[in-house]
Every structure is written in C-alpha cells, then in structure tokens.
Amino acid sequence: MGLLTLLVQIAVILFAARAIGWVFRRIQQPQVMGEMVAGILLGPSLLGWLAPDISASLFPPESLGALHALSQIGLLLFMFLVGLELDPALLRGRGRAALTTSHASIVLPFLLGAMLALYLYPRYSDASVPFAQFALFMGAAMSITAFPVLARILTERNLLSTKVGAVTIACAAVDDVTAWCILAGVLALVRTGAVGAELFMTLASSAIYVAAMIWGVRLALRKLEAYYARRGRITQNMVALVLLLMLASAWTTEWLGIHALFGAFLIGAVMPKEPGFVHDLSEKMEDVTVVLLLPLFFAYTGLRTRIGMLDEAALWLDCGLVILVAIGGKLGGSTAAARLSGLSWRESGALGILMNTRGLMELVILTIGLDLGVISPVVFVMMVLMALVTTFMTTPLLELVYPLRLIRQETLVTDEVARNEAVLIPVALPSFGPDLLAAARAILPEEGARFYALHLLRSEDRSIADTTEVKPFEQEALAPLLAAAAATGTQVRPLTFVSRSFGSDIAEVARAKRARFILLGWHKPVLGENALGGPVQDVMTLADADVIAYVARRDPQWSRVLVPFAEGRHDRAALELAARLAGRSQVTALHVVEPEHGNDEAVASERATVAAIGNGRLELKVVESDEPQAAMIAEARSGYDLIVIGASEEWGLEPRLFGSRHEDLAESTSASLMIVRRGDARQ
Amino acid sequence: MxxxxxxxxxxxxxxxxxxxxxxxxxxxxxxxxxxxxxxxEPPPSVGGTWRIAVDASGVRSEIPGEAGVAAFSIAQSGRRLEVTVGSETRPAGGRIDGRRVWAEHRRDGVVQWRLEASLTGADTLAGEWKMMSQAGVSTIPFEARREGSSAASSRGH
Structure with a gap:
C-alpha cells in the first residue's frame, strides 16, 4: 500500500510539474516557476480545498514520510549541483562596483527584513522563538537570490556577455555564498538556543570544516580531475565517490549544527572546476534531480502551504507588506547600489530586477525555517507567496527595462559596419555545415562578403546554474563548417547562444547583422515535415532578410540552374538569387503560360524583367501548359543541378507554410533545391 | 602621473x-x-503536539476525532491557532489571548466541538472540550502535556 501510494504520488507530481512548467514556459517564465506553482496547486491551497477527499487519499499524512525523504535527497543533490556550477572566479576581481553592489544587495534587504520582523514578530511568532532568531532569519530570507534561476535567465537572454550580466552574476554568486553562510550562523543560533559557548563551538567547528574543505579537500579532489582527464569521461565509480563525498559532507554539517544542505553545497563548491568535468558530472546527476526529485520538494512544500490561512483582509495586507519590503529591499537596494556604483539607470534597474528573483532558493530556506519552528505557518505562506511573486515578476519587468531587442543590439552589432553583404547560416546538423557554406560562398562570391555561422542551443539542454556563455563542446556543431571555411580561406564568424525560440532568434540575429540572406538547411529525410516546420516556418515568417531553405544533393559546382519564374515577390527573389549564380552556371528562367498566350504582353513583360534582373545573362524559356507545377517539375527533371524556386502559390508552395508540397517538390527531382522567400524588409 | x-x-x-x-x-x-x-513580547507558545495526560471525567474516548485519540496538535502563528485532532483533514481555527486558548471546529457551518483551555505551565494545558450534538452540549474536562519541550523544535508545524 505504501509503495503504491508513493508511486502514484510521484507520477501525479511529475505530470503536474511538467505540464504546468510547460505552460509557464509558454508565457516566458522559467520552468521552475511552473513547478513551484504545481506544488502549491497540489497542496491544500487548491486540490485540498476543491477536492479534500481526493487530496486526502492521494496524500495521506502517514505517507508523506517517504515523499519528504525523497525531496530532501533531491535538495541535497540540487545544492550540490549549485555548488558544483559555482565558478569561484565570479567571487573575486570583479571590481568595486560589483563588491559594493553585491554587499549592499545583501545588507539592505537583510536590514529591511529585520525591520519588518519588528512588526511581524508580535503578530505571527510566539515566545518559543527569541526575537533575534526571528529577525535574523527574516533578514536572511529577504536577502537570498535564486542563483540558479538568475543564471538561467541571464543565459537565456544572452546577458552574460553584457556589463550588467557580468556584474549581476558576480553579485548573485557573492550573495549566494554569503547568504548561506549567514543562514548557517542563524541556524547554529537557533539550534543552540542562545549566544554562548555552544554557539561559539558550533561556529568555530563549522569554520574549521569550511577551511578544511577549501584548503584540504579541494586540493585532494584534483586527483579526481586528473583521473577524469585520463579516462575522458565520468565513470560510475566516480559518480559513486562524488555521491559518498556529498553525503559525508552533508552529514558533517548537519552534525555540526548548521544544516545538511550547507555541506552538500560546500562539497559541490570545492569540486574541480574544469569545464568538461563540471559539465559531464552535472549531466550525470542533473536530470534525475531536476526532473524527478525537485518537483517532489515543490510538492512537499506545497502540501505545507495553505494559502487559505490568509483568511482575513489584515493578513493579506501584511502579506502585501512582506512582498513590498522584499521587493524594496532587494530590487530597490540593488538598483540604488548599482546606480551609485556607476552603472546606468537601465543597467541598475536590470540588475535590481534580476537580484530580486527568489525562486527555489527561497523555498529551501523557508522550509528549513518552518521545520525548525523559527517562522510560523502564516509567515511561511506569506513568504512563499513573496517568492512566487518576485520570481514571476522578473522576466516581464526585465523585458520592460532591458528588452531583448536592446540586448541583441548591444551584443551583436559591435563589430563591423555592415557595408558588405552578409549571409547568416544557421546550422542544426553539424555534417551539413560545409554544404551550407559552399552554397553561401556561391551566392556571395565577392571579396569582403560576411558569413555568420549560427548554432542555437536549447535552454533546457544547459545546466541549472550554468553561468558560462558557451562552452567549447557546445560549439562542436559548427566545427565541420569552420574546418571547411579554414580549408577554403573563408572568414566565418561563429555565433552560438542559448535560445528559447529558434525562429525569432535567427530572424533577430539576421536583423542585427544586417544579413542579406538567411541560408537554412533542409535536412529531409533526416528531419520530417513536422520537425522542420516550426523553426523554418518561423524564420520565413519573421525574417527581414531573404530566407533560403536549401536541400543539398549535388556538389555546389552547379553547371545548370533552373529558376521557375512567375509574378510575385518570392519569385523575384528567386530570380535575383539565381542571377547571382549566372557567372559560373548556365541559368534558365522558366516561365509557364497558358496555351495560346505564349506571345502576349505579359510574356513580353516577364522577358523584360528577366533581362533586367539577369543583366542579360539569364536564358528565358517559355513553356505552354495548363498546369504550371507539372510543367515546372517536368522541366526540372531534364538535367538541372539546382532548382531555385520562389515560395509562391504559383508553384504550389505556400509562402508561410512549409510542408508536404515542398517535400513533394524535393522528391520530384534529384537536383539540389533552394526555396526562396522574400524577406519583409525587401517587399 | x-x-x-x-x-x-x-x-x-x-x-x-x-x-x-x-x-x-x-x-x-x-x-x-x-x-x-x-x-x-510575543504571545505564549502553545504550538506542538499535546498528549492528554488526565481526563478528569475518565472517558478519554469522548474527545473529538477518532475514538480513543489521546493527542492533538496545535500549529501557532502568533495569536492564531490551528488545532488538529485525530484524522481531521481540516484543522479547527482558534486563538490564544493571554494564556487562554480557544478553538472551534465547524463542519458545513455547524459547530462540532469547542476547546476552551488555559496554559497552566509552559507545557501544560487544562480546560474543557465542549461537544455539540443534537442531544445537547457535553463538556469533557481535560489536562494535556506538550510532547518534548516548549522549544522551537516542538512547535509541530
């Protein structure tokens, strides 16, 4: 019965977390925000309120022990991963602005939290908790920043390469370490009961333990790094050793009187920081932790959060006050400190908004506080709501203050003045990169042409607190293209970043780089219609540049090129593109007319257009047929190497829908194929 | 320079x-x-699990909730209390004023029972359960002792 219940509980929690997480991602919120909300909804705040019988049978009190144990294991692993991905370089040498801002962004909300405690303590605490414990805990809880969520937002918005991103991540890292140290001190105070010899012993032994970890264990762990370098991968024995070390460290700090989570964080922080090691180890441990165990923690937290406890207007007003103080202290304090330290108002505002993100870390701290009895259930509910509000508001506020458009402009238009034409080459399949480059060089053969190779990473493929821009192994997708570029002496600028929306990001980069063309690979039959439809369709819809979907079947030394041509802007774009190839290839423009209209004025007009665009180098072939598509396909089968075709309805190609008709066309000929759509900027 | x-x-x-x-x-x-x-000065602490030590009437099974229940728990947030007895899924709301503890459990708007007690020591509570039924009100005097100590860790949240 116990195991059956637990399995059902896990299944329900997992489903709810993924489903609501997906919904939140659709509204540009971090996945973790949705998972936190899912936890709340499964608890007495919604499920228990709407369907108390179902809630009671799904989460009977006697079954929660196993759920709690699993959620605690999940938290230990999570804190280990946070420590593992904490880059010590972020903690030093970031200048005075970062130092002042990071310290002020802790101290100011801490002070406001303690001041708020003066008001909350007589109302929501009791005599078993001394004021100092309550106030210090409230201060620590107010000053925390959700480093993993913040790192994820910075990465997703590609802010890490900006000044504000660099300062923010440094501040958040300092905040994280400092807040956990403060919390460890507060917990020691709570557990020992008062300032005295016992507290001193706890703090002293904790300090010795931290020192031993930094100067002893960290050096010893270099052997692990060396072993990894020899083997080239993380073995199962290494994972087991790391887990044992984590459990030992967690046990030690729990025994010392601070908290097990601190030990897990600490051992993660002193692990070797070689990027490959960190990545491989994270990858081994992260999926189970983030996908399975953390949602259990959210659900367990949600089961203890009964929003219905706030059943009076006064309680909601106090909750509002808590949220206001939290935002005022963290957002206001960080913004003011950053501004006074020399950042612009916009940068300071963005930093303050980011630092205000509480997220999961707040829930961790609050759970500890509730378990130890430092905060009461009502304060817990208020603070959970504060964590949700401050996390939720981050993305929209940031978009308001520091829009993505601005970030792109700052990060991308930094190099050259766009005098020469450029082609942007998004690469999905690494092996297709050289073909795309060859096609791009054929389109823009002139000296000085700019080529940008772009590889986008899915945000969920990166680690929870990954603070680096892009790691070498993540650029491997561009390696074949860059090798081909080196072999042909072509200068290519590689671009790799994390994206939430491939289509809009490709269009945005093309805009920022003032690209004339976007050259996409169409990997049929590697990718099916559905897999391709989304991003390619998005690019076709959103891009200002002309978009070319390329099916490579032959070497790009095309001797015969066919370009079906009717009216319409996409056909004109195809004709212009084909004209670029006319120097090295024989290009035939195909015009299909209805029978007995072969000599009318329209044909004369098309002839003039082809002559003008092709500068006399294009041959016009007029075919009479009632079925333009069939005529075009018949012509395409007669020995052409490349078909360049506009995405127009004349040829059965919907300009905005990339689907079966395109595939039919691709299948009807063995020639390479370029489907061209005129960009919106060149109407 | x-x-x-x-x-x-x-x-x-x-x-x-x-x-x-x-x-x-x-x-x-x-x-x-x-x-x-x-x-x-915050309100006195009453949070935690309370074990009924003395049932003055000698009929402990009449305490609300499951028959034979010998303990109840109080979650405290300042003066606000939530008293859970037995396997009740929804706790009873209550308050502490000075050293007097009061809680009332309702189902479908109808009062099922009422707790009126006083803190007689740091970890002892004495008072009455008033059981409401169609037959009338029956009063059960009781004394309870808090499990563990009155320290923060025994608040039973």
Missing amino acids: FESQWSEVAGVKRFAALYAVLVGVPVLALFGILRLGTGI
Whole structure:
C-alpha cells in the first residue's frame, strides 16, 4: 500500500510539474516557476480545498514520510549541483562596483527584513522563538537570490556577455555564498538556543570544516580531475565517490549544527572546476534531480502551504507588506547600489530586477525555517507567496527595462559596419555545415562578403546554474563548417547562444547583422515535415532578410540552374538569387503560360524583367501548359543541378507554410533545391 | 602621473564612503533593531503536539476525532491557532489571548466541538472540550502535556 501510494504520488507530481512548467514556459517564465506553482496547486491551497477527499487519499499524512525523504535527497543533490556550477572566479576581481553592489544587495534587504520582523514578530511568532532568531532569519530570507534561476535567465537572454550580466552574476554568486553562510550562523543560533559557548563551538567547528574543505579537500579532489582527464569521461565509480563525498559532507554539517544542505553545497563548491568535468558530472546527476526529485520538494512544500490561512483582509495586507519590503529591499537596494556604483539607470534597474528573483532558493530556506519552528505557518505562506511573486515578476519587468531587442543590439552589432553583404547560416546538423557554406560562398562570391555561422542551443539542454556563455563542446556543431571555411580561406564568424525560440532568434540575429540572406538547411529525410516546420516556418515568417531553405544533393559546382519564374515577390527573389549564380552556371528562367498566350504582353513583360534582373545573362524559356507545377517539375527533371524556386502559390508552395508540397517538390527531382522567400524588409 | 594617482585615491575614497553608507550603516542599524526587538513580547507558545495526560471525567474516548485519540496538535502563528485532532483533514481555527486558548471546529457551518483551555505551565494545558450534538452540549474536562519541550523544535508545524 505504501509503495503504491508513493508511486502514484510521484507520477501525479511529475505530470503536474511538467505540464504546468510547460505552460509557464509558454508565457516566458522559467520552468521552475511552473513547478513551484504545481506544488502549491497540489497542496491544500487548491486540490485540498476543491477536492479534500481526493487530496486526502492521494496524500495521506502517514505517507508523506517517504515523499519528504525523497525531496530532501533531491535538495541535497540540487545544492550540490549549485555548488558544483559555482565558478569561484565570479567571487573575486570583479571590481568595486560589483563588491559594493553585491554587499549592499545583501545588507539592505537583510536590514529591511529585520525591520519588518519588528512588526511581524508580535503578530505571527510566539515566545518559543527569541526575537533575534526571528529577525535574523527574516533578514536572511529577504536577502537570498535564486542563483540558479538568475543564471538561467541571464543565459537565456544572452546577458552574460553584457556589463550588467557580468556584474549581476558576480553579485548573485557573492550573495549566494554569503547568504548561506549567514543562514548557517542563524541556524547554529537557533539550534543552540542562545549566544554562548555552544554557539561559539558550533561556529568555530563549522569554520574549521569550511577551511578544511577549501584548503584540504579541494586540493585532494584534483586527483579526481586528473583521473577524469585520463579516462575522458565520468565513470560510475566516480559518480559513486562524488555521491559518498556529498553525503559525508552533508552529514558533517548537519552534525555540526548548521544544516545538511550547507555541506552538500560546500562539497559541490570545492569540486574541480574544469569545464568538461563540471559539465559531464552535472549531466550525470542533473536530470534525475531536476526532473524527478525537485518537483517532489515543490510538492512537499506545497502540501505545507495553505494559502487559505490568509483568511482575513489584515493578513493579506501584511502579506502585501512582506512582498513590498522584499521587493524594496532587494530590487530597490540593488538598483540604488548599482546606480551609485556607476552603472546606468537601465543597467541598475536590470540588475535590481534580476537580484530580486527568489525562486527555489527561497523555498529551501523557508522550509528549513518552518521545520525548525523559527517562522510560523502564516509567515511561511506569506513568504512563499513573496517568492512566487518576485520570481514571476522578473522576466516581464526585465523585458520592460532591458528588452531583448536592446540586448541583441548591444551584443551583436559591435563589430563591423555592415557595408558588405552578409549571409547568416544557421546550422542544426553539424555534417551539413560545409554544404551550407559552399552554397553561401556561391551566392556571395565577392571579396569582403560576411558569413555568420549560427548554432542555437536549447535552454533546457544547459545546466541549472550554468553561468558560462558557451562552452567549447557546445560549439562542436559548427566545427565541420569552420574546418571547411579554414580549408577554403573563408572568414566565418561563429555565433552560438542559448535560445528559447529558434525562429525569432535567427530572424533577430539576421536583423542585427544586417544579413542579406538567411541560408537554412533542409535536412529531409533526416528531419520530417513536422520537425522542420516550426523553426523554418518561423524564420520565413519573421525574417527581414531573404530566407533560403536549401536541400543539398549535388556538389555546389552547379553547371545548370533552373529558376521557375512567375509574378510575385518570392519569385523575384528567386530570380535575383539565381542571377547571382549566372557567372559560373548556365541559368534558365522558366516561365509557364497558358496555351495560346505564349506571345502576349505579359510574356513580353516577364522577358523584360528577366533581362533586367539577369543583366542579360539569364536564358528565358517559355513553356505552354495548363498546369504550371507539372510543367515546372517536368522541366526540372531534364538535367538541372539546382532548382531555385520562389515560395509562391504559383508553384504550389505556400509562402508561410512549409510542408508536404515542398517535400513533394524535393522528391520530384534529384537536383539540389533552394526555396526562396522574400524577406519583409525587401517587399 | 600625479593626476592618475590623485584620481585613483579619489576613486578609493569614494568607494570607501559608498561602502560605508551602503553596507556599514545598515549593519550598525541591524544591531540597533536586534536590541530594540528584545523588548517585544510575543504571545505564549502553545504550538506542538499535546498528549492528554488526565481526563478528569475518565472517558478519554469522548474527545473529538477518532475514538480513543489521546493527542492533538496545535500549529501557532502568533495569536492564531490551528488545532488538529485525530484524522481531521481540516484543522479547527482558534486563538490564544493571554494564556487562554480557544478553538472551534465547524463542519458545513455547524459547530462540532469547542476547546476552551488555559496554559497552566509552559507545557501544560487544562480546560474543557465542549461537544455539540443534537442531544445537547457535553463538556469533557481535560489536562494535556506538550510532547518534548516548549522549544522551537516542538512547535509541530
């Protein structure tokens, strides 16, 4: 019965977390925000309120022990991963602005939290908790920043390469370490009961333990790094050793009187920081932790959060006050400190908004506080709501203050003045990169042409607190293209970043780089219609540049090129593109007319257009047929190497829908194929 | 050369002043707050699990909830209390005023029972359960002792 219940509980929690997480991602919120909300909804705040019988049978009190144990294991692993991905370089040498801002962004909300405690303590605490414990805990809880969520937002918005991103991540890292140290001190105070010899012993032994970890264990762990370098991968024995070390460290700090989570964080922080090691180890441990165990923690937290406890207007007003103080202290304090330290108002505002993100870390701290009895259930509910509000508001506020458009402009238009034409080459399949480059060089053969190779990473493929821009192994997708570029002496600028929306990001980069063309690979039959439809369709819809979907079947030394041509802007774009190839290839423009209209004025007009665009180098072939598509396909089968075709309805190609008709066309000929759509900027 | 040194010194001075204002002053203020807070008196602690030690009537099974239940728990948030007895999924709301504890459990708007008690010591509670039924009100006097100590860890949240 116990195991059956637990399995059902896990299944329900997992489903709810993924489903609501997906919904939140659709509204540009971090996945973790949705998972936190899912936890709340499964608890007495919604499920228990709407369907108390179902809630009671799904989460009977006697079954929660196993759920709690699993959620605690999940938290230990999570804190280990946070420590593992904490880059010590972020903690030093970031200048005075970062130092002042990071310290002020802790101290100011801490002070406001303690001041708020003066008001909350007589109302929501009791005599078993001394004021100092309550106030210090409230201060620590107010000053925390959700480093993993913040790192994820910075990465997703590609802010890490900006000044504000660099300062923010440094501040958040300092905040994280400092807040956990403060919390460890507060917990020691709570557990020992008062300032005295016992507290001193706890703090002293904790300090010795931290020192031993930094100067002893960290050096010893270099052997692990060396072993990894020899083997080239993380073995199962290494994972087991790391887990044992984590459990030992967690046990030690729990025994010392601070908290097990601190030990897990600490051992993660002193692990070797070689990027490959960190990545491989994270990858081994992260999926189970983030996908399975953390949602259990959210659900367990949600089961203890009964929003219905706030059943009076006064309680909601106090909750509002808590949220206001939290935002005022963290957002206001960080913004003011950053501004006074020399950042612009916009940068300071963005930093303050980011630092205000509480997220999961707040829930961790609050759970500890509730378990130890430092905060009461009502304060817990208020603070959970504060964590949700401050996390939720981050993305929209940031978009308001520091829009993505601005970030792109700052990060991308930094190099050259766009005098020469450029082609942007998004690469999905690494092996297709050289073909795309060859096609791009054929389109823009002139000296000085700019080529940008772009590889986008899915945000969920990166680690929870990954603070680096892009790691070498993540650029491997561009390696074949860059090798081909080196072999042909072509200068290519590689671009790799994390994206939430491939289509809009490709269009945005093309805009920022003032690209004339976007050259996409169409990997049929590697990718099916559905897999391709989304991003390619998005690019076709959103891009200002002309978009070319390329099916490579032959070497790009095309001797015969066919370009079906009717009216319409996409056909004109195809004709212009084909004209670029006319120097090295024989290009035939195909015009299909209805029978007995072969000599009318329209044909004369098309002839003039082809002559003008092709500068006399294009041959016009007029075919009479009632079925333009069939005529075009018949012509395409007669020995052409490349078909360049506009995405127009004349040829059965919907300009905005990339689907079966395109595939039919691709299948009807063995020639390479370029489907061209005129960009919106060149109407 | 001299100018750059002067500028560096000015920069350090500005940084020190800024740091003192943004970090030093709040830290000092924090000590003031901690001192100020020691004078604040919160409500007495009643949170935790209470085991019924003496049933004055000798009929412990009449305590609300499951038959034979010998304990109840109180979750405390300042003066607000939530009393859970047996396997009740929804706790009873209550308050503590001074040392007097009061809670009332309703189902579908109808009062099922009422608890009226006083803290007689740090960990002892004495009072009455009033059971409401169509037959009338039956009063059961009781005494209860808090499990563990009255320290924070025994609040039973």
